[in-house]
Amino acid sequence: MVLDITRFVVRFIDEAREHLLQLNEGVALLEQGQADIEQVNSLFRSAHTLKGSSRMLKLAPITDTAHALEDLLSALRDDKLSFDAGQHSDLLYQAIDSLTHQVDQLAEHQEPARLSAKDASLCQALTRAAEGRQKATFLPEASPSTPEPINRERPVQEVSLKTNDSVRIKLSRLDDLIKLMGEVVSSHAHMRELAKDSRQLKRGVSQIAPKLTNALDMFSRELRAGVQIQESLIQELHDKAMQLRMLPLSTIFDSAGRLVREIARSMGKQVECRVVGAEIELDRQMIDQLADPVIHLLRNALDHGLEPPQEREAQGKSPQGHITLSAWQDGSWVVIEVRDDGRGISLQAIRDKVQQKNLMTEEQLNALSDQDVMNLIFLPGFSTSAMITEISGRGVGMDVVKSSVVDNLQGSLNVHSRLGQGSRFSLRLPLSLALMRVLLVKVKGQTLGFTAQHISELVRVKRGAMMKVAERDAITLRNEFVPVLTLSELIHLPDKPEKIKKTADELLLLVVQVQHEKLALVVDELIEERDLVIKQLPGHLRQQPLISGMVTMGHNELVSLLHVPHLLERSRKAKITGGVQTQSGRQASRVLVVDDSLNTREIEKDVLEAYGYQVTLAENGQDGLEKALLEDFDAVLTDVEMPVMDGFALTAHLRDQENYKNRPIIIITSREKESDRRRGLEVGADAYIVKGSFDQNSLVETLKLLLD
Structure with a gap:
């Protein structure tokens, strides 16, 4: 497969400029006699890195120049030469300037083919100096022989100073900037509330002092217009700040191929790992937490998924297995998929392991659908591996994947498999956890929030449309039964003294969904839906499964975001299985x-x-x-x-x-x-x-x- 180097060029340019800056500073210290052996080692490593990185990208002119520079620095490092400012300084500077010029060319055109050829005489001079065969004098290749007469009236050519188009900053400073922007966005909600208060104030004053009505009306309009303009600017500023923290998935995906090959080699398996969509960007906070789930899924595909070459050939497959790690953007979401063409997931093996560990009775297992049985692989401590190795079998991994994706990253996780054909794990994640779409509702006088990825729809139904099924309320929505629970009762929310207006014959239902499971929650009032800055819970509250985060509303009111997967888990535990049971001794149909x-x-x-x-x-x-x-x-x-x-x-x-x-x-x-x-x-x-x-x-x- 031919390597597409275009996506790596920008990264190389940034890295090369850092090394060239270190080389310039290091040679200056050598000139001043302030450099020690470690400084010379640092110079050598910079030249060596430039040579290696440019060789991988087939940037031959940069590679050859850096190689010659590395030879001279190697001789100085190994004490084969003693540094002589008169002999070596100019030559080192010429080499650094030549490399800088080449990197600038690459940055301007982004095309390796347009790099100018190496300066052969400079490279030869560096090599001779490294071998100690001549004084390190170097004259650039002159073109024509006849010197041009000096024209004193001709203006001196201007020297342009090139600067980097990117800078590196500490992650802690970037995180502080994002946090500060989040506070600004949150505090602006207070301004919106003041604009609303001004309208109420105008209505109140119009009854007491009619002459002030026009003045207050003008003030209210100006305030609303100012708040709207400020909101637009703040939102744009926050978006720009968030983009600074976005990183490509290549930071994780680039090492995936090497990891897969190393593990496959240790297991005696042949595998080709294909990576697609590594250029998709996610918030760095997401990237940091995504590495472990991806590694677990790759290990799982190698150990549980792909068969040994002999077994694959016996099944008529190619001896070389295939693993695909892919990503694509779906609106404001990113989908990451790990797919293999191995043996697939054996539902019978899962059932056998569940019974072996006494996790369920046989009747309970038989009542599960195939997808439900497959989802049992995410249970803590569950593994179908027959042997515990350093790769798998310890029962830690798939539960970590689910916890990371669903609980920590506010995403969803799906698994699909066909026996003998392979498996596919799909992770659906928001682009960022810092700013998300939130629906706000009121229940028993309390404002609560739900993140948009778990909201299916909001409906009003007649109380008479409710039906009792298995001692529970339910409604029918598009050919399916959806159980109904009152949110305040599900989360044990205490009553507030204020009165909540309710429509006598109608209920407002918020239908939430995780994968294919739905639940309709009775709420009192819909407040609004908007993009809000998510605040993480303090450390001592992060183990609280019901709350996934907080948002700030007007008048600095903190609103809790409910974790929908936990609500569904609570609803399952709240099932009432009353009814008439069969008589003992009679076999159930x-x-x-x-x-x-x-x-x-x-x-x-x-x-x-x-x-x-x-x-x-x-x-x-x-x-x-x-x-x-x-x-x-x-x-x-x-x-x-x-x-x-x-x-x-x-x-x-x-x-x-x-x-x-x-x-x-x-x-x-x-x-x-x-x-x-x-x-x-x-x-x-x-x-x-x-x-x-x-x-x-x-x-x-x-x-x-x-x-x-």
């Missing part, structure tokens, strides 16, 4: 529930388990068909609209099987048209239930009637 919505599957599972049924879940028609053929179920509940295979096709396929010709099949869908009902009955369904009019007692009675 086995029911297969097929639906592409995780929420719908879980709600239907809760309903059926409450009445003593043993439930297995499938996430689409194809998955349901495969499970139905592998195991024997007493009844099947299926949705219609699903990827891969819909419910009508699933029902028709099942009716073609001898085992399922007379087994109850119930379609539960949001489709209400009579034509859909007829089609469901035509393909062999025994019952057709519309989700919008879902009643759990009706479902249970229908299922009981069909099974008896």
Whole structure:
């Protein structure tokens, strides 16, 4: 593969200019007799680095000049020569000037091919001086032979001083600047509140002193206009400051290929690592926390994913495995993906390990969908590796990835795998944690915030549209059941004395989502949605799982940001599984529930388990068909609209099987048209239930009637 050096040229220019500055300063110290052996070593290292870096980028003129300079400095370092200011100073300066000129050319054109050729006589003079074969005198190559007569009237040519187009500053100073800008943005919220107060003041004064109304009205307009202009300038200034802290993913990705090759070599595996999208930029705070998750995923792909060459050949694969580390920008988000073409994730191996560690019962495992089983790899201490090595098997790694991505970086993590074809881990991350889109709501008189990546939608529903499913409130949204909980009760928020206005017959629901799981939260009022500066919690509060950060509102009010993944975890723990249980001694009927919505599957599972049924879940028609053929179920509940295979096709396929010709099949869908009902009955369904009019007692009675 041909190396594309264009993306490395700018970095080389900055590095080269730093080394040239050190060389200039070091030679000056040598001239003054103030340099020690370490100073000479530093000069040699700078020349050596310039030579090595330019050689990698195929910058031959710079490489040759730096090499000759390195020879002379090496002789001085090894005491083969004694530094003589009269013999060596001018020659060293000429070499540094020549390198500076070449670097300036590279900076101007950004094209290595346009570099001027090396100064051969200068390089020869440096080499001879290093060998001690001549006095270090050097005359630049003159062009024509006849000297030009001096024209005293001709003006002296101006000397232009070139400066670097970039500077390096301490990270601590940059972080201080970003923090200060964050405080400025936050404090400006107070100005917005003052503008609102001025309008209220105008209305109040108009009733008491009408003559002041015009003056106050003008003042209020001027204040609002000034606040808007200032807000625009502050926002732009903050954006520019944030850009200073953005770094390319190449700071992590560039070493990925070397890391993969080294680990693969130690494991006796052949692998090609492809890196795509390393130029995508993220906030340095994100970059710092991203290195460990990426390393863990690469190690996982090498150890668990890729097979040894002999095993790959036996499966008809190339002996060389492939790992792809890629990134791309999706709006205000960055997606990072680690993909391999290895053996894939064995769901059976995960189930066996879970049972071996007694993490779940067999019934609980059977009730999980394939995706849920796959997500068990993120449990703390979980590993399917048969042997503990320095690479893996210690059960630390995948849980670290999830904790870093979801909790620390406010992102999401998804895993997809097909047995024998490989695995894909996708990380979806915000560009920065410093400034994020935030939705503010009011609950029991308290203002609370939610970051935008976990918000699905905001809806108003009639109280009468709520339904009771498995002893919980739920609504139907676009062909799926979504459980409903009151936010104040979920987080145990105490009542405030102030009265909250509520619409008698309507509820305001904030629907939040993590991966495919949704939850509708009852809130009292929507305040606003805007980009806000996120403040990290103080050290002693960072282990608080409910709060992910803080934002500042007008009048310096601190608002807590709720961590949505933790809210979903709390909601799962709050499930009530009441109902009528089967009598002891009676064997529970086995029911297969097929639906592409995780929420719908879980709600239907809760309903059926409450009445003593043993439930297995499938996430689409194809998955349901495969499970139905592998195991024997007493009844099947299926949705219609699903990827891969819909419910009508699933029902028709099942009716073609001898085992399922007379087994109850119930379609539960949001489709209400009579034509859909007829089609469901035509393909062999025994019952057709519309989700919008879902009643759990009706479902249970229908299922009981069909099974008896």
